[in-house]
Amino acid sequence: MRTIKLKPPKLSSSLLGCGMAVGLCVTGMPAALADEGRLLATGGATQIEGSAGGGIVPWALISGYGTEDEVGGTAFLTNVDVPHYNLVSGGAAVGLYDRVELSYARQRLGLDNTVLSGLGLNTSPAIRQDIFGVKVKLLGDAIFSQDTLMPQVSVGMQYKRNLDFDFIPKTLGARSADGTDFYVAATKLFLGGLDGRNVLLNGTIRMTKANQMGLLGFGGPGNNTYQAEFEGSAGVFLDRANTWMIGAEYRQNPDNGLGAPLGVSLHQSAYKDAYVAYIPNKRFALVAAYANLGSLPATTQPGANSSNNSGMYLSGQFSF
Amino acid sequence: MKKTSAILGGLLILSAAPWVVAADAPSLYDQLGGKPAIQKVVDDMITHVAADPRINTFFANANIPHLKMELVSQICAGTGGPCTYTGQSMSAAHKGMNIDSAQFNALVEDLQLSLADNHVPTGLGNKLLAILAPMKKDIDHK
Ligand code: HEM
Numbered sequence: 071m072r073t074i075k076l077k078p079p080k081l082s083s084s085l086l087g088c089g090m091a092v093g094l095c096v097t098g099m100p101a102a103l104a105d106e107g108r109l110l111a112t113g114g115a116t117q118i119e120g121s122a123g124g125g126i127v128p129w130a131l132i133s134g135y136g137t138e139d140e141v142g143g144t145a146f147l148t149n150v151d152v153p154h155y156n157l158v159s160g161g162a163a164v165g166l167y168d169r170v171e172l173s174y175a176r177q178r179l180g181l182d183n184t185v186l187s188g189l190g191l192n193t194s195p196a197i198r199q200d201i202f203g204v205k206v207k208l209l210g211d212a213i214f215s216q217d218t219l220m221p222q223v224s225v226g227m228q229y230k231r232n233l234d235f236d237f238i239p240k241t242l243g244a245r246s247a248d249g250t251d252f253y254v255a256a257t258k259l260f261l262g263g264l265d266g267r268n269v270l271l272n273g274t275i276r277m278t279k280a281n282q283m284g285l286l287g288f289g290g291p292g293n294n295t296y297q298a299e300f301e302g303s304a305g306v307f308l309d310r311a312n313t314w315m316i317g318a319e320y321r322q323n324p325d326n327g328l329g330a331p332l333g334v335s336l337h338q339s340a341y342k343d344a345y346v347a348y349i350p351n352k353r354f355a356l357v358a359a360y361a362n363l364g365s366l367p368a369t370t371q372p373g374a375n376s377s378n379n380s381g382m383y384l385s386g387q388f389s390f
Numbered sequence: 391m392k393k394t395s396a397i398l399g400g401l402l403i404l405s406a407a408p409w410v411v412a413a414d415a416p417s418l419y420d421q422l423g424g425k426p427a428i429q430k431v432v433d434d435m436i437t438h439v440a441a442d443p444r445i446n447t448f449f450a451n452a453n454i455p456h457l458k459m460e461l462v463s464q465i466c467a468g469t470g471g472p473c474t475y476t477g478q479s480m481s482a483a484h485k486g487m488n489i490d491s492a493q494f495n496a497l498v499e500d501l502q503l504s505l506a507d508n509h510v511p512t513g514l515g516n517k518l519l520a521i522l523a524p525m526k527k528d529i530d531h532k
Contacts, residue, residue, distance in 0.1 A: 266513015
């Protein structure tokens with residue numbers, strides 16, 4: 071199953087958005103919508119595990135545009151193509167009263183048939199996982215506390231269940247099929263922060279055992295304890311209306327010595343991306359990025375080394 | 391002696407530095423174009439507010455000329471202009487109105503429309519919003 075290729079919409083994309091998000095669209099008029107009381111772009115995009123954030127990093131912002139009196143949410147679909155791999159992630163999130171975010175995402179990592187040649191397999195299988203997320207805003211206001219340096223701070227949890235654990239992750243030495251990440255995220259918008267442009271900074275600390283977010287299971291031959299990893303995002307809004315944003319992200323990953331049973335070095339390295347976000351209205355957002363998904367093995371031939379994998383990241387999001 | 395004066399001189403330069411910078415960089419008030427420009431932005435914002443069904447009922451019985459006058463003097467003072475704001479505090483002015491975040495943001499969006507109407511450069515508009523944003527906690531839910 072391949073993702074829908076989302077083309078950049080025309081400015082009047084709310085109607086187009088409604089057509090694509092069948093069932094999510096209540097009305098075609100962005101200005102008159104209920105439950106969209108927050109300012110444009112303040113719901114973030116959806117990161118690849120389904121939480122409101124950038125592309126790969128969860129932010130402290132609560133999904134959607136709902137205020138303290140409103141319920142909002144998002145649905146998203148993301149596709150990343152790197153050599154030998156295709157990652158599709160899709161799901162939805164609900165933001166309750168700008169305080170609590172509940173999210174679900176299904177990820178599917180497709181492998182081309184060279185990856186498994188070392189196992190004597192000539193198939194193009196996929197590894198899938200479910201991710202259930204919850205995030206709670208603890209304190210601060212990323213947007214309005216412009217008179218202090220205090221960011222908005224949220225804590226979150228992502229419970230992940232690998233559906234194809236026995237096939238590849240276990241073979242590589244991963245210890246368990248499910249795991250829970252815990253994180254704390256701090257996000258702040260600096261209005262006019264860089265040469266008059268609005269700047270968004272985010273820092274996240276995640277406690278995790280996940281290999282490749284959990285797609286390759288949790289824990290491994292080298293380590294099976296929680297590690298604290300740093301994730302950061304920086305972005306700049308280019309225009310007055312905050313419809314265009316460019317930025318970059320970085321996300322550390324634990325290295326649990328995966329691959330040892332096969333004699334393969336699967337050294338895990340950090341994710342990185344550089345992105346352009348287009349947020350024409352409170353209905354729709356599109357993020358395109360050049361993303362590096364750390365190291366993934368090009369083959370499972372003994373002695374093979376993992377290589378860094380970069381490619382195109384494309385994500386579309388509807389808010390409701 | 392020499393050492394003391396050197397230190398004194400250093401202190402003088404240090405303490406003078408902010409003034410030097412301030413003198414070099416014109417105030418946001420001047421960059422925006424002074425009082426006439428601020429008046430125009432406020433006028434057009436109120437026009438957008440009056441047409442905004444999300445919040446216009448709040449202003450049905452308001453003394454609009456007085457409100458505009460107070461807003462202009464508040465923005466003038468807040469951006470470093472030669473004004474003193476003499477109106478009520480933000481919490482007193484909005485007491486009992488029970489403004490919520492969605493209504494506050496609606497007014498911000500109307501201000502953004504006015505900034506766009508008046509071709510206020512993005513950077514100046516953002517700096518003005520940064521000055522007004524912290525007032526939210528004194529305005530909504532009062
Ligand atoms: C940054 C945002 C805001 C600023 C800077 C601001 C500023 C002011 C000022 C300076 C006054 C006049 C105070 C006085 O007469 O002494 C005022 C009054 C008032 N404001 Fe606001 N305000 C803001 C947001 C809002 C919002 C969101 C609403 C409603 C949705 C609102 C509704 C009113 C009303 C109804 C009055 C009384 C007008 C009258 O009775 O004459 N304000 N505001």
